[in-house]
Amino acid sequence: MATVRLEGITRQFGSAVATAATGIADITFEVPDGQFWVLVGPSGCGKSTVLRTIAGLEVATAGELYIGDRRVTQMPARQRDVAMVFQNYALYPHMSVAENLAFGLQMRRVNAQQRQERIVEVAKLLAIDRLLDRKPGQLSGGQQQRVALGRAIARQPQVFLLDEPLSNLDAQLRDETRAELKRLHQQVGITTIYVTHDQVEAMTLADQIVVLNQGRIQQIGDPQTIYAHPANRMIATFLGSPPMNILTATYDGTAFQINGQALPCPEALQAKLQPITGQTYDLGIRPEHLQLCADAGDLKVEISVVEPLGREVLVRARLLTESSSRSSELAFQCRPDQRLCVGDRCSLTLDFNQLFVFDATTGKTLYPLNQL
Structure with a gap:
């Protein structure tokens, strides 16, 4: 086991230092020995590129990478002492489960x-001891995934x-x-670094999350x-299912x-905002923090x-508006006994206390400020 430390890691593709498609820039974090960290973000955010750079499958354009006490920035993948599980499992189809499990040990001349x-x-640890004589083509997706882990x-x-190792499994098997x-x-x-675009996996598995x-x-x-x-707004809307509602105000x-519609601003929040008439903000509220009410609301x-x-x-509902402009939409949760139908109007x-205020231009969280 070992710590993994990235210091300003950049992977440049073509002329762009960091792009939404592939590149990464100034990636700095340290995973302590024995912890489980998850890299999460939308497709194309660079999370797999970070993982591949740690593995040595991509070469960093700039920055330093350490595994334990060893500087491995330019070290070949085979010398880094890391094991990677891919999305497609990458099992050898002509080998039995036992032979697949033994392959890495054979390469090390054990x-x-x-x-x-x-x-x-x-x-035995992975409960695949009865499958050792089978070939990958005779296994279910979940069994293949266990062999790849094994x-x-x-x-x-x-x-x-681990690079999105559960994405090929059905919903129930993925949960299990x-x-x-x-x-x-x-x-x-x-020490484990796990890549996913599934925020539920990130929330349930991680000791620490890195959002990219x-x-x-x-x-x-x-x-x-x-x-x-x-x-910021991107993180607020990405983590949470269903996602946070964003209303431009x-x-x-x-x-x-x-x-x-006029939404009164609490005095505690008024003191935090710029007293500029006509200032635009993005308000965030999660669906679980909205409730039906019998009065005006x-x-x-x-x-x-x-x-x-x-x-x-x-x-899912839309805000009522007197203008002809497109109305804002939001989602909220209610009890099964609260019968609602499409077209119903309610408050x-x-x-x-759960309201967020974001800068409409930069998306930065303005309220509440993180005091942790």
Whole structure:
């Protein structure tokens, strides 16, 4: 096991230092020994490029990379002592499960007895000990994923690198395997860096999350901190399912004007905002912090979609407006016994303690400020 430290890592493709498609710029963080870190962000944000650079499959254009006490920036991949699990598992189809598990050990010239002992140990750990004679084509997707993990574990590397290993599984199997991964890490304790675009995987698996966008780090923190204190609008809307509602509002000094509706601004928040008439902000409120109310409420809406989810109902609605301009849309949650139909008009009240205010231009969080 080992720490992984990146210092200003940049991977330049063509003339662009960092692009939304592939490049990364000034990536700096340190994963402590034995922790499970998740790189998350939208497709094309550069998270796989970071992982491949750590693995040695991409060469950094600038910056330094350390695994443990070794500087590995220019070191070939085979000398870095890392094991990588890919999205497509990359199993050898002509080899049995046992042969796939043993392959990395053979390359390291581990003797036959030690190989066999290690294969049995890993197979039992992953509950694939009854599959050792089968070929990958005879396995389900979940079983193939376990074999790919087992091949990595058998090598006993200093670092695990996992690039969206669950994306090919169906929803139920993905949930089950996610729980197994967390249990496995608790048992094995190897430093792990995991890439995903699935915010649920990031929130449930990570000790720490690194949020990336357009090749740059947006925020680093534990899952609950990032969820409760996002540094900007992109993070706020990316983490959370369903995502945070964003409403564009004009501030008049005492209230926010949203599609012709006035939302009173709490005094505590008034003191934080610029007293500029006509200043535009983006307001953020999560669906779980909006509630139906019988009286006037804070916002008046018309129901457009009702999605029953069993223990709760997700409702999508549009703000009522007197103008002909396109109305804002938002989502909220209600109880199953609160019967709503498309076209119904109702009022919502919001929890002002959970309200976010973002700079409309930069997306930076203006309120509440992260005091952690």
